[in-house]
Amino acid sequence: MSNFYLEAASIIDDVEGRRGSLKSLAALRSAKSGIDAKRLLALAANTLSYKRALTVVLDKAGVLREEAKTLTAAARQSNASALSLTLVLVHDLLFTSRGRIAASMSWPPSAAVTRHAARLKAELVKLQIKEGKVAIKELRTGDKRADRIPRWVRVNERLVRPDELLEALQAQGWTRQEEGQHGLAPKRKSFMVSPHLGGCMLAFHPSQTSNLVEHHLYRDGKIVLQDLASCFPAEILLCEEAKTVADLHVVDATAAPGNKTSHLSALLAKRKGLSRITAFEKSAKRFATLCAQLDRAGALSGSSRCQHTARGAVTAVRSDFMEVNREELADVTHMLLDPSCSGSGIVGRLDHLSSKTALLDERETEEEEQSERLAHLATFQLAMIEFAMGFPSLRRFCYSTCSTHVQENEEVVLKALKTTVAQSRGWKLAGKSSVLPSWPTRGLGSECGSEQGLADAMIRCDPGGSMSDEATTNGHAQLEATNGFFVTCFVRESENKSREKNRKRKARAKVMKAIKRQKA
Structure with a gap:
C-alpha cells in the first residue's frame, strides 16, 4: 500500500x-x-x-x-x-x-x-x-458549472473506426442516447454523439470517468479523453484539406500532453497523400508525457503501434518552438498554436486545483496585478503568432487558448492582423464557413469594431456552456457544455483568393451544365 x-x-x-x-x-x-x-x-x-x-x-x-x-x-x-x-x-x-x-x-x-x-x-x-x-x-473545492460538462471522449481514428467503436460499446451494454432536453443522466451507461464533430466525439456523464479510464478501449489508445472544445483546432485546421490530395507538413508548436497532436495525426491518417507532423515541447517531463501519449495513440513515428507511417506520423522534438530555425522547416504548411495562457476557461478541472493556482487566485484578487499578468501573457502570445507568420510555406494556422479573457483572445488576434509580417505576407482570418460554422457562439463583436466578419471568424466556448444553472437539473450533463475556449484560424490571402476563384469557377460550370441540359 x-x-x-x-x-x-x-x-x-x-x-x-x-x-x-x-x-x-x-x-x-x-x-x-x-x-x-x-x-x-x-x-x-x-x-x-x-x-x-x-x-x-x-x-x-x-x-x-x-x-x-x-x-x-x-x-x-x-x-x-x-x-x-x-x-x-x-x-x-x-x-x-x-x-x-x-x-x-x-x-x-x-x-x-x-x-x-x-x-x-x-x-x-x-x-x-x-x-x-x-x-x-x-x-470540497468545486464549480457547479462543471456538473454540466460531459466526459468527452474522442474516437482515435488511427486505431479504430467510429462505427466499429460504437458497435463495441453497444455490445457491452452502453446505449446511444439521442439529443434531448435533459442531457446525460448520472450513473447511466449511456452516451451521446456531438452534432458538431459527428461520430468521432462522444459525450458520457462525468460519473463514468473512472469506468472509462479503466476500460480496455482507453488503455489500448482507441479512445482519448479530451474536451470537445479542445478538438476544434485540429478539425478547423485541416477541414480545407478534407477533399484534396496534398503533401502536408503540420507543426504543433506546444504539443504536450499530446491530445491535440494525436487528433491531428488521426485526421491525417484518413487522408490520401503524404503528411507528417512535427511536435515541439521544451519541458523534459512534459516531453516524456507527450511521447507516452502519442505512443499509446499509435501516432509516434518509429513506434510499433504507428500504422500508416506516411500519413500523419508524429516526430516529437524536445525543443523550444520559438528558437527553431524557420528555414530548416521551410516546408511546413499548417500549424497549431496553443500557447501558455491564464487557463481562466477551465472549470471543475482538478488538474488546476494546485497550490500554485490557489496562490494565483488569491494574488489576482487585485485587479492591477491580474491586468499585469494578462498583459505579459498576451505579449508572449502575440510574439508566437508573429513568429509563426514568418514560416516560408505556411498557409494556415490555428490560434487557441483555454482563456475567457479578451486580452488573450480578440485583442491578440486583432493586434496580430495589424503587424508588419501579417500585412506584408497577406495573413487574414479564415471565414466563418471554414471555422466550424455550426458552433453558435462566435467572437465578441463589441471587441471587433465594425468588422462583424472578424467576430464570426472566431469561436468562443462559454465555461460550462451557455445554459443557466437552473437548466441543469438532477445532475444531468449537457451536450453543448465544454470548458471555456477560444479558437480562430489564420490563412494567407493568396489562399483565400484561390479558393474564391475555384468557387466561382465551379458555380459557372454548374450554370453551364444547367443551360446545356435545357437546350438538350
Whole structure:
C-alpha cells in the first residue's frame, strides 16, 4: 500500500507541474506500477478537491514541520514531494469512511502522520466551524458549472473506426442516447454523439470517468479523453484539406500532453497523400508525457503501434518552438498554436486545483496585478503568432487558448492582423464557413469594431456552456457544455483568393451544365 500513496503523490506533483492531465497521468502511472488506475485517480482527485482545507489543517497541526525528515525520505522513492505525500495520507485519515491510512504502521510515513491524528481532526473541526460548514464534504473545492460538462471522449481514428467503436460499446451494454432536453443522466451507461464533430466525439456523464479510464478501449489508445472544445483546432485546421490530395507538413508548436497532436495525426491518417507532423515541447517531463501519449495513440513515428507511417506520423522534438530555425522547416504548411495562457476557461478541472493556482487566485484578487499578468501573457502570445507568420510555406494556422479573457483572445488576434509580417505576407482570418460554422457562439463583436466578419471568424466556448444553472437539473450533463475556449484560424490571402476563384469557377460550370441540359 505504500507504493499506492507514493504514486498518487507523484501524480499530484505532475498535475501541479502541468505535465499532463489527471486522468492521463493516472493511466500512465497505473501502467508502470500495476496499481489500479481507478483507485489512483480517485485518491489524487479527492485529495486535490480537498487540498485547500488539507493545507490549512496541515499548517495548523504542524505535521510536516515535525515529521519532515521521515516524509521527505519516503517521498524521494518516487520523486514526489513531501507535501504531496503528506496530503494523500492525511486525506485518507480525515476524509474517508474508514478514517485511517490504508498502509501498515511499520511504514514510517504512516506511523508519522497517524501520531498526529487527534490534532489533525481537531483542526479540521475548527476549520469547519470557522467557515460555517454543516458537513465536511462542503469543504470540497468545486464549480457547479462543471456538473454540466460531459466526459468527452474522442474516437482515435488511427486505431479504430467510429462505427466499429460504437458497435463495441453497444455490445457491452452502453446505449446511444439521442439529443434531448435533459442531457446525460448520472450513473447511466449511456452516451451521446456531438452534432458538431459527428461520430468521432462522444459525450458520457462525468460519473463514468473512472469506468472509462479503466476500460480496455482507453488503455489500448482507441479512445482519448479530451474536451470537445479542445478538438476544434485540429478539425478547423485541416477541414480545407478534407477533399484534396496534398503533401502536408503540420507543426504543433506546444504539443504536450499530446491530445491535440494525436487528433491531428488521426485526421491525417484518413487522408490520401503524404503528411507528417512535427511536435515541439521544451519541458523534459512534459516531453516524456507527450511521447507516452502519442505512443499509446499509435501516432509516434518509429513506434510499433504507428500504422500508416506516411500519413500523419508524429516526430516529437524536445525543443523550444520559438528558437527553431524557420528555414530548416521551410516546408511546413499548417500549424497549431496553443500557447501558455491564464487557463481562466477551465472549470471543475482538478488538474488546476494546485497550490500554485490557489496562490494565483488569491494574488489576482487585485485587479492591477491580474491586468499585469494578462498583459505579459498576451505579449508572449502575440510574439508566437508573429513568429509563426514568418514560416516560408505556411498557409494556415490555428490560434487557441483555454482563456475567457479578451486580452488573450480578440485583442491578440486583432493586434496580430495589424503587424508588419501579417500585412506584408497577406495573413487574414479564415471565414466563418471554414471555422466550424455550426458552433453558435462566435467572437465578441463589441471587441471587433465594425468588422462583424472578424467576430464570426472566431469561436468562443462559454465555461460550462451557455445554459443557466437552473437548466441543469438532477445532475444531468449537457451536450453543448465544454470548458471555456477560444479558437480562430489564420490563412494567407493568396489562399483565400484561390479558393474564391475555384468557387466561382465551379458555380459557372454548374450554370453551364444547367443551360446545356435545357437546350438538350
